[in-house]
Amino acid sequence: MKHLLSIADLTRSDLDELLDLAASFLSVTQRETPKVPALRGRTVVSLFFEDSTRTRLSFETAAKRLSADVMVFSVATSSVKKGEGLRDTVATIAAMGIDAVVVRHAAAGAPRRITEWIDASIVNAGDGRHQHPTQALLDAFTITQHRGRDLSGMRVAIVGDVRNSRVARSDVQALSMLGAEVTLVAPPTLLPETLEGWPCSSAVDLDPLLPDLDAVMLLRIQHERDASTRFPSLREYTARYGLTEARARRLRPDALIMHPGPMNRGVEIAAAVADGPQSVIGEQVTNGVAARMAVLWKLLGAGGDVV
Amino acid sequence: MSEFVIRGGEVVDASGRRTADVLVRDGVVAEVGAGLEAADVLDAAGAIVTPGFVDLHTHLREPGDEDAETIETGSRAAALGGYTAVVAMPNTRPPLDDPTVVRAVLAIGTEALCEVVSSGCITRGRAGEALAPMGELHALGVRVFTDDGSCVMSAGLMRRALEYSRGLPGAVVAQHAEDDSMCAGGSMHEGAVSSRLGIPGRPGEAEAIIVARDIRLAALTGARVHFLHLSTAASVDLVRAAKRDGVPVTCEVAPHHFTLTDEACATFDPAFKVHPPLRGAADVEAVRAGLADGTIDAIATDHAPHTPETKERPFEEAPPGMLGLETAAALALTELVEPGILTLEQALAALSWNPARIAGIDDRHGRTVAPGAPANLCVLDPAATWTVDPMALASRAHNTPYAGRTLRGRVRHTVLRGERVVLDGRATR
Numbered sequence: 001m002k003h004l005l006s007i008a009d010l011t012r013s014d015l016d017e018l019l020d021l022a023a024s025f026l027s028v029t030q031r032e033t034p035k036v037p038a039l040r041g042r043t044v045v046s047l048f049f050e051d052s053t054r055t056r057l058s059f060e061t062a063a064k065r066l067s068a069d070v071m072v073f074s075v076a077t078s079s080v081k082k083g084e085g086l087r088d089t090v091a092t093i094a095a096m097g098i099d100a101v102v103v104r105h106a107a108a109g110a111p112r113r114i115t116e117w118i119d120a121s122i123v124n125a126g127d128g129r130h131q132h133p134t135q136a137l138l139d140a141f142t143i144t145q146h147r148g149r150d151l152s153g154m155r156v157a158i159v160g161d162v163r164n165s166r167v168a169r170s171d172v173q174a175l176s177m178l179g180a181e182v183t184l185v186a187p188p189t190l191l192p193e194t195l196e197g198w199p200c201s202s203a204v205d206l207d208p209l210l211p212d213l214d215a216v217m218l219l220r221i222q223h224e225r226d227a228s229t230r231f232p233s234l235r236e237y238t239a240r241y242g243l244t245e246a247r248a249r250r251l252r253p254d255a256l257i258m259h260p261g262p263m264n265r266g267v268e269i270a271a272a273v274a275d276g277p278q279s280v281i282g283e284q285v286t287n288g289v290a291a292r293m294a295v296l297w298k299l300l301g302a303g304g305d306v307v
Numbered sequence: 308m309s310e311f312v313i314r315g316g317e318v319v320d321a322s323g324r325r326t327a328d329v330l331v332r333d334g335v336v337a338e339v340g341a342g343l344e345a346a347d348v349l350d351a352a353g354a355i356v357t358p359g360f361v362d363l364h365t366h367l368r369e370p371g372d373e374d375a376e377t378i379e380t381g382s383r384a385a386a387l388g389g390y391t392a393v394v395a396m397p398n399t400r401p402p403l404d405d406p407t408v409v410r411a412v413l414a415i416g417t418e419a420l421c422e423v424v425s426s427g428c429i430t431r432g433r434a435g436e437a438l439a440p441m442g443e444l445h446a447l448g449v450r451v452f453t454d455d456g457s458c459v460m461s462a463g464l465m466r467r468a469l470e471y472s473r474g475l476p477g478a479v480v481a482q483h484a485e486d487d488s489m490c491a492g493g494s495m496h497e498g499a500v501s502s503r504l505g506i507p508g509r510p511g512e513a514e515a516i517i518v519a520r521d522i523r524l525a526a527l528t529g530a531r532v533h534f535l536h537l538s539t540a541a542s543v544d545l546v547r548a549a550k551r552d553g554v555p556v557t558c559e560v561a562p563h564h565f566t567l568t569d570e571a572c573a574t575f576d577p578a579f580k581v582h583p584p585l586r587g588a589a590d591v592e593a594v595r596a597g598l599a600d601g602t603i604d605a606i607a608t609d610h611a612p613h614t615p616e617t618k619e620r621p622f623e624e625a626p627p628g629m630l631g632l633e634t635a636a637a638l639a640l641t642e643l644v645e646p647g648i649l650t651l652e653q654a655l656a657a658l659s660w661n662p663a664r665i666a667g668i669d670d671r672h673g674r675t676v677a678p679g680a681p682a683n684l685c686v687l688d689p690a691a692t693w694t695v696d697p698m699a700l701a702s703r704a705h706n707t708p709y710a711g712r713t714l715r716g717r718v719r720h721t722v723l724r725g726e727r728v729v730l731d732g733r734a735t736r
Contacts, residue, residue, distance in 0.1 A: 087619045107621030108505050109575025128623060129505030169505055192502035193510070226492065 003122045004295050005112050006131040007173040015140070015177055019149065021294035022141045022287065029065060029290055038301045039068035043098040047073045047090070048125070049080070049105045054261055054285060055125050055135075059102045062292035066301070071098065086110065087117055094118035099300050103127070121299040129164050129225065135260050136170035138291040140178060142284050143215055146256060152179035155212050157203075159185040159241055160219030160268050161227045163192050167260045168219060172200045183209060186241065189230035206241055207250070215256040218243055218268040238267055248273045256280050309333060309725060312343045316351025316686060319652060320358050321660045322675045329356055331682040334725030339676055349727065351686045354719050357655050358673045359391025359421075359683040360636060361662040363451070363481075363559055364535060364607035366628065367393070367423070369415065370408065371400025375704045376612035378412065381632070382419030384610070384701040386728045388632040389718040391683035392422040392663070392672045393610075397433065398456040404428035404439040409447050420728045420736065421721075422683075424668060426451040429468045429480060433457050438468060445475040450667035453481035455535055456582075458517055460487055465521060469530035477667040479557070481533040484517035484542070485509065485583055494623045496569040496584040504573060506623060509584050515541035522549040525556050533665055534558035536609050538583040540593030547602040557665050559607035560594045562631055562638040563708060567591075571708065577618045577625030578708045581609070584627075595648050598657060605662040606654075608635045612704035630707040633700050638709075640689055640716030651689070659685075684722040691717040701734060 001014065010018075028036055044063040048056050056072075063070045073093060075081070080089055086105075093101065100121040103111045108128035115122050126132040147154060156175055162168045162184045172182050176199035184191060184202040191202055203209060210216075221227045221237065231237050238244070243257065248270070251257070257269075257279045265271040274281060313329040318339065328343035329336060362385065368376035378395075385393050395412055397403035403412065409425045416423025427444035431437050433454040441452055452472065459465045459482060472478040490509040495501050497508025518534055522545060525532040537543060537558045549556050563581060568588050571579040579585060597603040611628025618625050636658055643649040649657070663673030674680040694713045697705035721729035728735055 085616055085619060086621065087616075105621060107623040109623075110621040112575050113619075113621060128621075129507075131505070164505075166505060169503075193497055193508065194499050194502050196499035197503055 001298060003115050004133050004299065005115070005122065005124045007133045007136050007170045012177055015174065016149070018137055018291070018294045018298060019141055019144060021297060022137065022290045025293035026287065026290035035065050035067060037067045038297055039063070039066040042100070042300050043069045043071060044100045044102060044296060045071045045073055045093050045098050046102045047093065049075050050126070052104055052126070054288070055104065058285070058288040059125060059292050062289050062296055065289065066293055066296055068296065090114050090118050094120055100296065123295060123299065126166055128166065130166050130169060132166040132170050134288070134292050134295055135167050136174035137295065138284055138288040139171050139217070139258065139260070140174045141291050142258065142280055142287050143175070143256060144178065145287070146280070147214065150179055151175060154180045154214040156180045156182045156215045156217065157185050157206070157209050157213050158182060158217045158219065159206055159243070161190050161221050162186050162219065163190050164222040164225040164227055165219050171217065172198055176200060185209065187231050190227065206247065210247060210250040211252065213251060213255050215258055216243065216251065217258040217260070219260070220262060220264055220268060234267055242267060243269045243273050245270050245272055248276065248278070251278065253278070258284060260284070310345050311347035311349055312345040313349045313351045313356055313684070313686060314343070316354045316356040318356045318676050319655055320675045321656065324652065329676060329684070331722065331725050334682055336676055336678055336680045336682050338678055349686065349720055351719070353690065354686050354688045355651070356676065357685050357687060358659045358676060359685045359721060359723070360389045360658040361666060361668065361672050362390050362393040362608050362610065362632065363605055363662045363666055364455070364561070364609045365393035365395055365632065366398065366611045367395045368612055369399065370411065375614050376702055378415045378419050378423055380701060380703045381610070381612070382421045382423060383734045384632040386420035386721045386723065387701050387718060387734055388634070389636050389685035389687055389721055390421050390632060391685070391721065391723050392424055392668055394424045394426050394451050394666050396455045397426050397428045397453060402428055402433050404431050404433065406440065406443045406447055409444055409449060413447065420734060421723060422672070424666060425449055426453050428452070429454045429459055430464065435460050435464065438471060441468070441471055441475060441478070445478060450477045451479055451481050451533070453483065453535065455481065455483045458483050458485050458487055462520055462524065466524050466528060469524055469528040469532065473528065473530050479531040479533045479665060481535050482517065482521050483535050484514045484521065484537070486513040486516050489513035494580060495572045496586050498569060498587055500569045500573060506572070509582065511539040511541060511586060511590065514539050514583055515545060518542045518545045522554055522556060526554045529555065531555045531557070536561045536564065536583060536607065537594065537603065538564045538586050539590045543593050543597035543602055547597065550602065557604045559605040559662070560598060560603050561607060561609040562635045563629060565591060565594050565598065566638055566642050567708060572622070575622045577620065577622050578629060578706050578710070580622055580625055580627050581611070581629050582627040595643065598643065598653070599648055604657065605665060606635060606639055606657040607662065608632050612702050613706050614704060618706045628706070630700060630702050630704060632702070634695060634707060634709050634714065636687065636718065637714035637716040641714045645715060682722050682725040685718060686720040687716060688719045689716050691715070693717050
């Protein structure tokens with residue numbers, strides 16, 4: 001495995017291996033010195049063309065805990081602002097002699113195109129509405145930490161702006177591969193026009209599903225991608241789809257409440273619910289570092305010792 | 308006096324097919340028959356001699372985007388593709404909405420390797436708000452009026468354009484039928500593939516809605532409407548019914564819409580990005596059937612050169628469009644004639660005499676190969692195979708979606724007003 005571009009490229013055994021690795025690296029991150037020399041001498045570039053806080057920091061932390069050298073390419077202060085094209089930007093970075101590029105881009109497929117231009121391993125850290133595979137890995141990892149590896153018969157609802165969500169596209173593939181039954185819940189205007197080929201079902205009503213869910217994942221409304229023109233008001237959205245305290249009370253006590261972040265408290269999730277006992281949102285962030293360590297090690301360190 | 312004979316080919320035109328030599332003298336067909344002699348011989352053995360092709364839909368990019376194509380390079384690509392005339396689309400910078408710009412294009416076009424026919428805008432600046440000076444453009448010879456690249460969204464303004472065109476003999480209003488409000492932000496066909504890729508779509512209904520509307524406007528006004536690059540089954544059905552009802556509509560299909568589907572976009576290669584987008588397999592079948600039953604009058608390339616740097620942007624950010632002039636005839640032969648969907652005569656009709664009639668240039672293009680006809684001819688070797696190499700194309704740009712594809716059918720010679728502009732597969736200037 002040279003690149004991680006999409007969950008669709010993974011086999012079940014790839015996924016199992018990455019989840020096993022994530023578990024090993026999670027224990028590393030909990031040590032007093034949370035660092036291993038696995039990728040010493042390797043260089044990982046973080047190349048974010050789109051705003052990000054948690055994913056970028058999570059990848060950089062993961063790389064550093066593996067002892068890789070990390071170069072941060074900040075688009076805001078770079079030659080991109082001077083009109084440089086994507087191909088020239090990545091060719092320049094590649095010419096410096098690097099091993100992996102972690103790419104986020106507002107356009108679907110940008111990481112895949114980069115694999116055709118340079119030799120380094122490419123990790124997709126989110127491309128447009130297409131894929132965010134490491135988010136799916138950390139989400140699957142978080143659920144399996146609580147429920148075991150086999151998610152057969154477990155019911156997971158992903159609620160909100162599915163249409164614009166690379167997280168939803170990736171999560172559906174990863175969770176269904178592990179056996180979970182995923183239901184996408186949103187007003188029809190926030191679902192893709194067709195779910196043909198998606199291994200999941202959909203619903204327009206959240207309330208009837210609540211008592212049976214093993215996990216519920218709330219998605220942010222992506223105003224920057226035209227979502228706000230697709231329903232009348234945030235007030236109406238919250239009334240129909242927000243995980244309010246009243247709705248959260250109808251969940252089973254062991255149901256997990258998840259959010260890929262960033263959260264809009266009071267819109268898709270009530271503040272008290274986000275901070276409540278069933279929320280694993282903080283765990284997701286912690287697990288994100290371990291999952292990304294797993295990916296970087298799998299792409300760059302295969303053959304060596306894990307810890 | 309210049310004189311040569313095109314010897315040993317099979318002549319195919321609107322009147323049928325026969326084995327004959329063609330004697331060309333002073334830019335005109337002088338004689339057609341057996342055993343013609345001239346000092347100068349153009350070999351057509353094993354080949355088809357046909358009226359030169361006519362492209363209703365070429366983006367020459369000049370003025371404004373000469374780094375992607377010029378009238379010279381585009382006309383060379385056209386000649387190599389067997390075309391003796393192309394209709395230059397108006398979305399240049401500045402656009403072809405002003406007599407001065409049209410005059411300039413026509414003037415440069417006199418040096419080109421094919422006849423450059425200027426289209427003219429329907430609306431000023433292609434902005435869809437006020438009529439362009441259609442009468443002034445008509446006086447310069449413009450017959451095809453279009454805002455191509457943009458759809459005339461206002462039904463009221465489209466009606467006015469159609470009514471006005473009735474006062475301009477030979478004029479046709481050509482619509483890029485895609486409802487903007489349904490396509491905003493869309494980069495590919497809306498369907499299962501776009502849903503999976505997370506790329507916003509352009510639904511097929513956006514085309515059919517405008518086609519349905521403009522058929523009603525053609526019926527209301529009695530003016531001719533031509534639909535550019537139709538791509539969906541629903542649109543073909545609408546045009547079929549309209550023609551049955553006697554509404555004065557014609558339409559064209561681009562080669563990519565009868566050869567490629569939206570699955571190609573899963574590569575994220577912007578070579579496959581085009582408006583209207585590559586559709587599903589059922590739509591491809593429907594446009595093929597539309598060509599076969601005559602609903603679709605013409606094959607038009609929508610030749611749309613873009614520089615490598617713009618086509619190296621990510622899919623959603625890259626400009627739409629693909630090259631077409633040098634591959635269209637071969638694709639028609641390989642994908643339509645060889646599988647038996649069209650006869651050779653049908654394919655040539657769609658490439659030559661039908662579009663010549665629509666563009667109002669059938670006095671000099673697409674004519675029966677007979678004494679007195681201007682010598683605008685193509686000699687096509689239907690058996691020759693070749694592999695598409697983007698860097699070997701004559702266009703300034705390289706954005707063909709057929710890189711590496713092996714096609715059957717290659718232009719051997721192209722004759723423009725008696726001049727051999729392509730000889731043995733090479734442009735002579």
